[in-house]
Amino acid sequence: MRLAASVAVLALAFAAPALADPAVPAGVAVKARGDGWWFVNDKGLVLYTYERDERVPGKSDCNAECAQAWPPLVAPADAKPVGDWSIITRVDNKAQWAYKGRPLYTYALEGGPGTSYGDGQGELWYAAYQPIQLPMEVTITRTLLGRVLSDTRGMTVYTSDKDTVGANGKPAKSACKDACLNTWHPVEAPIAASTRGDWSTVVREDGTKQWAYKGKPLYRYGPEDGPSETAGEGKGWHAAVLEPAPAYPAWTTIAHSDAGDLLATRTGQTIYTRNTTSGRRGFGAVQMCGDEPCLAPQWKPILADAEAKGEGNWSIATNKDGTKQWAYRGMKLYTNDFDKAPGDFKGIQFGGDRAWATIMRSGLPMQGVSVGGDYKRSVESLSKSAATKAR
Amino acid sequence: MTQKTAIAKLVLAGMAGLLLVGPTAAAPTKPKTLGFVVTTWFTSIHESKFLDECPEGFTKGYDEIWWRGLSKPERAKLTDNGLVSRLDRFFIAVRRGPNGADVCLNPTAVPDPGYTTIEGKLGTGMNLTGTESGDPTAKTCKHDKFESPDGKVKGIDNQMYRLLGCTYGFHTFGQYEVNANENRKSNGNGMTLIEVSGVDDAKNDNDVTVNFYRAVDQYTLDGTGKFVPFASYRIDAPEGKPRYASSVKGKIVDGVLTTEPGDVHVPFYGNYTYMNYLIKDLRMRLEMAPDGASAKGMVGGYTSVDQFLYYMTSIGPIHSTGQIDCPGIYYAAHRLADGYPDKDGQCTHLSSAFDIKAVGAYVVHPEAKTAGDDDGAFDKLLRFIKLKG
Numbered sequence: 001m002r003l004a005a006s007v008a009v010l011a012l013a014f015a016a017p018a019l020a021d022p023a024v025p026a027g028v029a030v031k032a033r034g035d036g037w038w039f040v041n042d043k044g045l046v047l048y049t050y051e052r053d054e055r056v057p058g059k060s061d062c063n064a065e066c067a068q069a070w071p072p073l074v075a076p077a078d079a080k081p082v083g084d085w086s087i088i089t090r091v092d093n094k095a096q097w098a099y100k101g102r103p104l105y106t107y108a109l110e111g112g113p114g115t116s117y118g119d120g121q122g123e124l125w126y127a128a129y130q131p132i133q134l135p136m137e138v139t140i141t142r143t144l145l146g147r148v149l150s151d152t153r154g155m156t157v158y159t160s161d162k163d164t165v166g167a168n169g170k171p172a173k174s175a176c177k178d179a180c181l182n183t184w185h186p187v188e189a190p191i192a193a194s195t196r197g198d199w200s201t202v203v204r205e206d207g208t209k210q211w212a213y214k215g216k217p218l219y220r221y222g223p224e225d226g227p228s229e230t231a232g233e234g235k236g237w238h239a240a241v242l243e244p245a246p247a248y249p250a251w252t253t254i255a256h257s258d259a260g261d262l263l264a265t266r267t268g269q270t271i272y273t274r275n276t277t278s279g280r281r282g283f284g285a286v287q288m289c290g291d292e293p294c295l296a297p298q299w300k301p302i303l304a305d306a307e308a309k310g311e312g313n314w315s316i317a318t319n320k321d322g323t324k325q326w327a328y329r330g331m332k333l334y335t336n337d338f339d340k341a342p343g344d345f346k347g348i349q350f351g352g353d354r355a356w357a358t359i360m361r362s363g364l365p366m367q368g369v370s371v372g373g374d375y376k377r378s379v380e381s382l383s384k385s386a387a388t389k390a391r
Numbered sequence: 392m393t394q395k396t397a398i399a400k401l402v403l404a405g406m407a408g409l410l411l412v413g414p415t416a417a418a419p420t421k422p423k424t425l426g427f428v429v430t431t432w433f434t435s436i437h438e439s440k441f442l443d444e445c446p447e448g449f450t451k452g453y454d455e456i457w458w459r460g461l462s463k464p465e466r467a468k469l470t471d472n473g474l475v476s477r478l479d480r481f482f483i484a485v486r487r488g489p490n491g492a493d494v495c496l497n498p499t500a501v502p503d504p505g506y507t508t509i510e511g512k513l514g515t516g517m518n519l520t521g522t523e524s525g526d527p528t529a530k531t532c533k534h535d536k537f538e539s540p541d542g543k544v545k546g547i548d549n550q551m552y553r554l555l556g557c558t559y560g561f562h563t564f565g566q567y568e569v570n571a572n573e574n575r576k577s578n579g580n581g582m583t584l585i586e587v588s589g590v591d592d593a594k595n596d597n598d599v600t601v602n603f604y605r606a607v608d609q610y611t612l613d614g615t616g617k618f619v620p621f622a623s624y625r626i627d628a629p630e631g632k633p634r635y636a637s638s639v640k641g642k643i644v645d646g647v648l649t650t651e652p653g654d655v656h657v658p659f660y661g662n663y664t665y666m667n668y669l670i671k672d673l674r675m676r677l678e679m680a681p682d683g684a685s686a687k688g689m690v691g692g693y694t695s696v697d698q699f700l701y702y703m704t705s706i707g708p709i710h711s712t713g714q715i716d717c718p719g720i721y722y723a724a725h726r727l728a729d730g731y732p733d734k735d736g737q738c739t740h741l742s743s744a745f746d747i748k749a750v751g752a753y754v755v756h757p758e759a760k761t762a763g764d765d766d767g768a769f770d771k772l773l774r775f776i777k778l779k780g
Contacts, residue, residue, distance in 0.1 A: 258605070343634075
């Protein structure tokens with residue numbers, strides 16, 4: 001996992017003093033967030049890293065068609081490395097900026113400044129960022145609630161309303177004792193750990209030390225058995241959210257399905273996106289009707305009111321006939337009349353049209369071709385917990 | 392050891408002694424609950440050694456039908472002179488309809504190409520109608536019945552077997568069912584939990600309730616990949632309400648559980664297809680091991696033709712080795728349907744039977760505690776002493 005892989009880097013960061021905005025080369029800017037600093041290009045577009053680049057350090061594995069969808073962040077011919085920023089040479093001999101050795105790209109289908117349509121695409125593309133300072137025992141993990149502090153296995157960590165928050169030199173105090181400890185496990189800190197930046201420690205009754213972030217002691221929720229779960233949220237316990245997940249429009253809701261929680265309309269119809277790229281030859285290839293993909297009659301566009309406004313990854317597309325249609329990450333949205341009950345997703349029949357995908361509660365797509373293997377672990381684990389929260 | 396700890400251990404030892412001696416009068420026993428997680432689920436197929444039940448051999452798959460319908464030059468053109476990859480060829484073959492229509496998405500785009508089905512009288516399954524005649528009733532259409540190979544069961548209703556018995560992919564050496572079971576085993580989708588409640592005697596009890604749920608956890612396997620009995624599995628119950636929660640009455644005779652007929656939803660996953668699988672008039676016969684660690688048996692009932700075809704047309708183009716042709720199976724399934732006639736008298740369901748195996752399991756309801764959650768008695772006692780002390 002990308003975040004887990006960066007633990008070693010994070011540990012080094014913790015040893016450093018509190019970070020100001022990280023140094024960046026000309027043509028790159030930083031956007032401060034709760035979980036760290038995202039990097040954007042001179043047009044304000046988010047920069048991404050590609051998981052497959054890990055296979056060949058110092059080189060880009062995204063060329064030809066891939067590079068059209070994911071344009072590399074080209075460095076000027078006279079560019080010089082800056083801090084964690086280095087320069088790699090692409091197969092066409094052009095220079096490309098890399099951050100901590102990872103080549104950087106923009107996404108051709110980005111909606112504009114402020115959107116991150118590419119983040120999580122294919123579970124291969126992720127927004128490049130410098131995380132906040134973190135001790136070795138803690139990392140950052142993506143959950144339904146947003147990006148949260150987690151242990152090194154990706155298990156969400158929580159804070160309690162009952163604890164005394166440390167502030168102004170007054171130490172934090174944990175109220176979780178005895179039976180509470182059967183369910184809530186303190187995130188243990190090394191005995192030599194000391195206060196650094198937003199991180200401090202609580203000395204527990206048994207003499208062990210517990211990490212506290214911004215004065216709040218941290219715990220893991222015992223019944224959770226996988227990374228990214230947020231089942232402990234509620235009843236005075238809160239996941240340590242650094243950056244909340246983006247809001248969904250008011251016309252959407254969550255439908256429970258066998259494949260996890262799906263986004264649906266308020267009437268329970270599963271929401272689909274339509275990919276416009278062709279699949280394998282003769283199969284899944286999108287038949288075009290003029291400039292638009294042909295639509296079988298069961299597919300119904302999700303129309304937007306005239307005054308509706310998009311936000312974040314949600315936008316409004318204007319159709320040729322003047323109607324407005326909701327779009328997610330730049331892709332127009334539809335329902336399918338074959339879906340009869342909330343949680344149905346017959347529009348992505350595997351042997352059928354691979355060009356359709358649903359949107360999981362996590363914001364990731366579920367496409368016919370990818371519903372298998374370890375999918376349950378990667379997506380359903382994100383979706384099944386935190387049932388009381390809409391996002 | 393502290394003094395308090397020593398006292399606590401002594402008190403516990405005393406309690407244990409009392410437990411060993413036991414009460415002097417027999418206390419009424421609380422009904423038990425037995426739990427199982429289904430580990431394998433196969434469409435019940437009778438296979439003779441020399442495939443006597445399919446004298447014309449297996450049915451043809453869509454790939455073969457496609458290329459047999461082409462001239463040699465057409466075939467060469469469409470397949471880059473035969474150099475196209477096997478997988479790509481399947482995706483081309485499935486578009487044999489008019490104007491390249493996908494015949495799995497639109498099976499009626501072509502006329503019925505025929506489908507080879509069972510011709511013999513021997514088959515597996517259950518007698519769902521209770522008679523030995525296949526004459527139509529208010530709930531069924533005319534159909535032929537089977538007799539079990541050992542002759543013990545007569546009047547078997549299993550049109551699903553008639554439909555699939557000559558389909559390569561559904562035989563034990565085929566791929567469909569093996570794949571589906573392996574899919575469930577590896578990713579934990581489509582796992583069915585069976586809970587038998589109100590059990591006074593696990594060997595003989597004439598009134599129990601059988602509940603079916605969907606599990607959200609993956610199978611617990613040992614180091615060799617075998618299913619571990621008595622693992623805990625949580626019910627799929629977002630917001631506390633089970634998404635799957637069918638219930639039928641049953642009885643246990645000599646450790647064999649049989650149920651009364653009832654409409655039951657079970658989760659299905661396999662070959663990349665998810666289904667909330669409704670089996671109408673489901674009945675189950677489950678032989679439970681005396682220690683409750685394992686069980687095996689059969690499930691019978693009526694499967695909706697629409698739901699079955701949804702699955703078949705989903706996997707049709709992918710698993711060509713299974714030799715299914717979507718239009719062929721579409722027409723044949725409608726032709727062979729024997730249950731639940733619509734207003735025009737056309738039956739909409741296929742009598743079916745499935746062979747299942749299961750291992751014992753703890754079925755964890757929402758908010759219920761798992762075995763590992765409980766505080767130990769010793770810890771509780773220590774805490775009590777600590778509080779009072």
